[in-house]
Every structure is written in structure tokens, then in C-alpha cells.
Amino acid sequence: MSRILFIFYGFLAILCLCALVRARVDFTNIKCEAVDPTYNSIRYCYIRAVNRTYKYLSAANHFLSKEPKNNISVGVATLKRANGYKPFLYNVTVDGCKFLRTGGNTLLRFLHGLFHKYSNVNHTCPYTHDIEVNMLPISHIDNLMTNVLPFPRGDYQLVTSWYTYNALRAVVRVFVTLS
Ligand SMILES: *[C@@H]1O[C@H](CO)[C@@H](O)[C@H](O)[C@H]1NC(C)=O
Ligand SMILES: *[C@@H]1O[C@H](CO)[C@@H](O)[C@H](O)[C@H]1NC(C)=O
Ligand SMILES: *[C@@H]1O[C@H](CO)[C@@H](O)[C@H](O)[C@H]1NC(C)=O
Ligand SMILES: *[C@@H]1O[C@H](CO)[C@@H](O)[C@H](O)[C@H]1NC(C)=O
Numbered sequence: 001m002s003r004i005l006f007i008f009y010g011f012l013a014i015l016c017l018c019a020l021v022r023a024r025v026d027f028t029n030i031k032c033e034a035v036d037p038t039y040n041s042i043r044y045c046y047i048r049a050v051n052r053t054y055k056y057l058s059a060a061n062h063f064l065s066k067e068p069k070n071n072i073s074v075g076v077a078t079l080k081r082a083n084g085y086k087p088f089l090y091n092v093t094v095d096g097c098k099f100l101r102t103g104g105n106t107l108l109r110f111l112h113g114l115f116h117k118y119s120n121v122n123h124t125c126p127y128t129h130d131i132e133v134n135m136l137p138i139s140h141i142d143n144l145m146t147n148v149l150p151f152p153r154g155d156y157q158l159v160t161s162w163y164t165y166n167a168l169r170a171v172v173r174v175f176v177t178l179s
Helices: 002-021 096-102 106-118 138-145
Strands: 025-034 040-049 055-063 072-081 085-095 131-137 154-164 167-178
Touching (some): 085 106, 106 131
Antiparallel strands (some): 055 131, 072 085, 072 154
């Protein structure tokens, strides 16, 4: 009897814990901006809700020149909304070519894992082709993010800044709500 009660309370405790920890991730908006139209342009950048459970994100950057890019870095910063968006937790710049060549720390691998299956950012430098993320489902992000990152509920902006040879080329802002 006591054993059954123990299991029952254990189960209850797990349920409560999940209810506390489990947050839903939703993408509310995406904004992509190219800095210098003579170097690159944004071909598309949108979020589409197919139905209540299937929502995805697509974005593509076009380089005007096919010249091989051997020096790509990416800034990743998270902002949280509280009277406007304020810096929150992360703001790192990554040598993208080195990361693709040798891998990086857990955080970087996690960030790459959020999108790489749905993108053509899946080989080492140089890059000559356009950079695309296609039909990245929110459910994929939701699965990876909830219970992993210790983010409180709220509205966030994930700002990624893309550089070649240290020149800023594009800024992609993804607006995320954790509820
Ligand atoms: C949502 O759309 C996807 C893709 O068309 C489909 O596979 C899925 O069954 C739909 N879900 C619901 C609840 O309608
Ligand atoms: C990240 O930090 C850099 C250097 O301090 C700063 O210039 C940049 O604005 C920050 N990024 C964001 C999105 O706040
Ligand atoms: C990289 O992604 C592209 C586009 O999805 C795909 O065609 C290609 O096979 C992938 N390459 C590797 C090495 O996974
Ligand atoms: C990338 O290019 C910038 C500007 O030319 C240079 O300062 C930097 O050292 C390069 N990075 C690597 C890893 O080669």
C-alpha cells in the first residue's frame, strides 16, 4: 500500500514539476535586414502558420557575388522585453568557419542544432551559395528549448548578426514568446 502511495506521489510530483518547468515556445515575428545592398540581399524572411500545430520559419540571404567566403562570423544575443528589449544572458560572437570545421562548446552546438537540419549551413567554409533556412518548424525549437534552457516566461528577441570578413552583412531578429 505505502509503495503504491509512494509511486502515486512520485508521479504527482513529476507532473507538478513538468507543469512548472514546461513552457511553450512560440515565434511571433521575424525581421531580416541586409546592410549593404551591393553585397547581399534578403530573398525571403517570414513565419507561416499552416494550422494550430504547424508553424514554420523560412529565411534566405542572397550574395550578389559567388566569390568564396572564407571568413564568416555570427553574433548571437538574447534580449528580454521589460520596458523595451534589454540584454539578457547571452551575447557572443562566433567564428562560424572555425565552428563548422572543429565544432564548439555545448551552447554553440545547441544553437546550431536549433536550425541546421533545415538549412544549408551544414558544411565547412568557403560558402559561395546563398544561405537559407527552410520550413524550420516551431515544434522542433519547442522540443529542444523547453526543459533545456533556464529561461523565465516572457518575450524575447534572438538577434543574430552575420559578418563576412568582419563587415556586418545582415541582422536577423526572431521574436520569441515563452508562455
Ligand atoms: C497541420 O498541417 C500539417 C501539414 O499540412 C499536417 O500534417 C497536420 O496534420 C495538420 N494538423 C492539424 C491539427 O490539422
Ligand atoms: C552585444 O555586445 C556587443 C559588444 O558589447 C554590442 O555592440 C552589441 O550591441 C550587443 N548586441 C545586442 C543585440 O545587444
Ligand atoms: C546540406 O543541406 C543542403 C540543403 O538542405 C543539402 O542539399 C545537402 O545535401 C546538405 N549537405 C550535407 C553535407 O549534409
Ligand atoms: C576575418 O577577417 C577579418 C577582417 O579581414 C580579420 O581581421 C580576421 O582576423 C579574420 N578572421 C579569421 C579567423 O581569419
